[in-house]
Amino acid sequence: MSAATALRRPWRARLSRWLPSGRTMVIAAPFVFLLVFFMVPFAAVLKISFSDVKMAVPPYTAIAELHDGVLRIVLNFEHYGDVLANPLYIGAYLDSLKVAALTTLLCLLIGYPACYLIARADPRRRNLLMMAVMLPFWTSYLIRVYAWIGLLKNQGLINSFLLWAHIIDEPLKLYHNYTGLMIGMVYNYLPYLMLPLYAQLVKMDLTLLEAAGNLGARPWQAFVTITLPLSRRAIISSSLLVFIPAVGEYVIPEILGGSDSVMVARVMWDDFFNAGDWPAASAATGCMVLLLLLPMAWFQRLQRRELEAR
Amino acid sequence: MTNEAPRLQKSPSAHTQADFVQIIDVVKKFGDAMAVDHLNLSIRKNEFFALLGSSGCGKSTLLRLMAGLEAPDSGRILVDGQDITALPTYQRPVNMMFQSYALFPHMSVEDNAAYGLRREGVAKAEVRERVAAALDLVQMGRYAKRKPHQLSGGQQQRVALARSLVKRPKLLLLDEPMSALDKKIRQQTQFELGNILYSVGVTCIMVTHDQEEAMTMADRLAVMNEGRILQVGTPDEVYEAPTCRFAAEFIGSTNLFEGVLADDESPLFDCKDLQAPLRVHNPMNARRGHKVQLSLRPERIALAHAPATQDCNWAVGTVEQYAYMGSYTLFYVRLPSGRLMEVDVSRTAVRAMERAPDYGHTVYLSWGADQLVVLEK
Numbered sequence: 001m002s003a004a005t006a007l008r009r010p011w012r013a014r015l016s017r018w019l020p021s022g023r024t025m026v027i028a029a030p031f032v033f034l035l036v037f038f039m040v041p042f043a044a045v046l047k048i049s050f051s052d053v054k055m056a057v058p059p060y061t062a063i064a065e066l067h068d069g070v071l072r073i074v075l076n077f078e079h080y081g082d083v084l085a086n087p088l089y090i091g092a093y094l095d096s097l098k099v100a101a102l103t104t105l106l107c108l109l110i111g112y113p114a115c116y117l118i119a120r121a122d123p124r125r126r127n128l129l130m131m132a133v134m135l136p137f138w139t140s141y142l143i144r145v146y147a148w149i150g151l152l153k154n155q156g157l158i159n160s161f162l163l164w165a166h167i168i169d170e171p172l173k174l175y176h177n178y179t180g181l182m183i184g185m186v187y188n189y190l191p192y193l194m195l196p197l198y199a200q201l202v203k204m205d206l207t208l209l210e211a212a213g214n215l216g217a218r219p220w221q222a223f224v225t226i227t228l229p230l231s232r233r234a235i236i237s238s239s240l241l242v243f244i245p246a247v248g249e250y251v252i253p254e255i256l257g258g259s260d261s262v263m264v265a266r267v268m269w270d271d272f273f274n275a276g277d278w279p280a281a282s283a284a285t286g287c288m289v290l291l292l293l294l295p296m297a298w299f300q301r302l303q304r305r306e307l308e309a310r
Numbered sequence: 311m312t313n314e315a316p317r318l319q320k321s322p323s324a325h326t327q328a329d330f331v332q333i334i335d336v337v338k339k340f341g342d343a344m345a346v347d348h349l350n351l352s353i354r355k356n357e358f359f360a361l362l363g364s365s366g367c368g369k370s371t372l373l374r375l376m377a378g379l380e381a382p383d384s385g386r387i388l389v390d391g392q393d394i395t396a397l398p399t400y401q402r403p404v405n406m407m408f409q410s411y412a413l414f415p416h417m418s419v420e421d422n423a424a425y426g427l428r429r430e431g432v433a434k435a436e437v438r439e440r441v442a443a444a445l446d447l448v449q450m451g452r453y454a455k456r457k458p459h460q461l462s463g464g465q466q467q468r469v470a471l472a473r474s475l476v477k478r479p480k481l482l483l484l485d486e487p488m489s490a491l492d493k494k495i496r497q498q499t500q501f502e503l504g505n506i507l508y509s510v511g512v513t514c515i516m517v518t519h520d521q522e523e524a525m526t527m528a529d530r531l532a533v534m535n536e537g538r539i540l541q542v543g544t545p546d547e548v549y550e551a552p553t554c555r556f557a558a559e560f561i562g563s564t565n566l567f568e569g570v571l572a573d574d575e576s577p578l579f580d581c582k583d584l585q586a587p588l589r590v591h592n593p594m595n596a597r598r599g600h601k602v603q604l605s606l607r608p609e610r611i612a613l614a615h616a617p618a619t620q621d622c623n624w625a626v627g628t629v630e631q632y633a634y635m636g637s638y639t640l641f642y643v644r645l646p647s648g649r650l651m652e653v654d655v656s657r658t659a660v661r662a663m664e665r666a667p668d669y670g671h672t673v674y675l676s677w678g679a680d681q682l683v684v685l686e687k
Binding site: 205207208210211212213214215216217221225226229 | 378379399401402405412416426429430477
């Protein structure tokens with residue numbers, strides 16, 4: 001070892017004692033990002049939920065004030081009580097959960113067979129088919145949702161075709177109602193469900209199915225006893241990937257939905273921007289996060305239990 | 311527990327024991343590639359049969375055809391007199407042990423073993439009994455609750471064996487059963503597996519590329535190449551009397567000579583690589599002027615420092631390479647014609663020589679007329 005490196009070593013060693021390792025930094029980077037850009041704003045929202053309405057800018061009171069050198073913190077829980085007692089909010093929560101659950105179910109019913117067949121297709125065609133699933137992402141989300149109006153409205157493509165073909169006598173109501181909402185939701189969330197599901201199904205060892213068949217299982221029995229249990233975790237995780245954002249969806253119900261379903265994001269928007277009641281809207285947000293923590297906690301527990309069972 | 315071992319169901323049938331499994335003119339193509347080429351084969355009841363060949367020779371395809379995992383383009387497959395060609399895999403009395411074992415990762419050892427019986431709708435109590443017996447047979451009874459990934463490769467193999475035996479198949483197929491195991495435990499496992507299968511008494515077809523494995527375990531073996539069977543016989547038949555160049559070279563190593571029969575009266579072949587003619591014990595149907603291939607195993611050649619006394623079946627050359635192999639020493643001897651010959655000399659024979667042959671030494675090689683085998687093709 002040369003003298004120069006001998007001198008450099010301890011200096012670097014001294015520094016690296018204070019710096020986290022490269023590995024730690026790489027893992028920490030997304031967490032730091034989320035802390036700054038998600039948790040801090042979320043804390044601000046939570047803070048607002050504990051304040052009171054005020055006709056000012058910003059339109060809420062401070063929760064911590066210095067009065068004659070004494071720090072006073074006033075936490076106002078009444079908005080949470082208001083939100084939970086408000087039938088409008090309760091109805092909106094239930095509607096959101098219902099829409100999200102139905103969206104997830106329909107996505108699964110459509111997406112699982114599709115993923116299964118793509119995963120079993122010719123390897124050269126697989127990537128092409130998955131590319132087709134991803135194709136909508138090449139256009140703006142908002143434009144795609146608007147485009148559905150052209151398809152679904154009374155004089156839209158679908159109704160025009162069905163009328164022309166004499167399948168129906170008067171246009172179907174497909175837009176500005178629950179039907180339109182569900183079509184838009186399933187259309188938009190399907191790729192999010194298919195990606196993780198496909199990734200799991202495509203890596204499944206097909207000799208397992210051959211072995212099952214050789215041991216006397218008919219193809220459907222092999223599916224139920226081998227494929228389905230082995231893809232269970234992917235089914236759950238991809239369902240959550242659809243369910244959680246679907247609960248808070250704002251754009252699709254706003255553009256394609258009607259008055260027959262009021263989802264919670266809509267009510268929050270009204271509170272924030274029309275009623276100017278920031279604390280109430282923030283409290284509603286807090287409630288929604290709690291609501292969504294439940295399925296996530298359940299999934300975490302399930303995963304842990306499966307790891308322990310190994 | 312061995313007396314409770316799953317046993318082959320004996321079924322009275324008219325056909326002879328020699329034709330328990332019949333493969334009749336089976337053809338399988340993948341695109342333009344001929345994987346199995348008009349193949350015929352008969353396998354005896356309770357026989358351990360090995361299909362031996364290098365990768366891509368069609369042996370695995372043949373096994374998958376028997377398991378019903380592939381459908382033949384033409385030809386028929388019969389097991390115990392029953393034509394199973396059109397049966398789907400889940401209805402065949404044939405079970406297969408996969409090369410990767412294909413154990414179901416989400417099921418315990420006993421659930422894996424019970425899988426086939428449950429699909430058959432066997433009563434719960436009987437399933438429990440037969441699974442326990444099968445796991446005991448392979449000495450995996452105490453691992454019944456484990457998951458496959460908690461087992462070693464050898465243990466996984468035994469579970470896979472139990473799983474395919476528990477259904478009491480008429481025919482058991484083994485696809486490269488040792489390939490996933492470490493070389494060290496392979497040989498021991500070969501004997502163990504063989505003993506289990508003999509104690510159960512099941513007709514068994516194994517696919518392997520490992521000639522040692524085939525010779526250790528099989529009653530009879532078939533050498534396959536390019537979708538065809540080149541030779542069928544017991545291990546020593548195929549080793550001692552290979553009928554073709556491929557079989558001679560694939561099983562063990564050999565020195566091949568091209569010889570021309572000098573005249574019809576005496577079995578003497580002229581060979582351009584050798585100074586002396588080759589005298590052959592059994593010249594088969596060779597005629598004068600015919601070119602034939604002759605096989606001479608390296609360990610059947612005697613090596614000495616002094617010239618041989620016989621007037622044929624000898625050669626002189628110089629030691630070019632040698633390698634100490636433990637029980638024998640392998641010599642590469644260069645002949646004046648430029649031909650390199652492989653000679654295995656046993657340790658005792660090397661010890662018996664007054665000086666061990668070394669690089670550059672002139673040595674004389676000789677062999678008996680009965681060691682030369684005339685190859686048919």
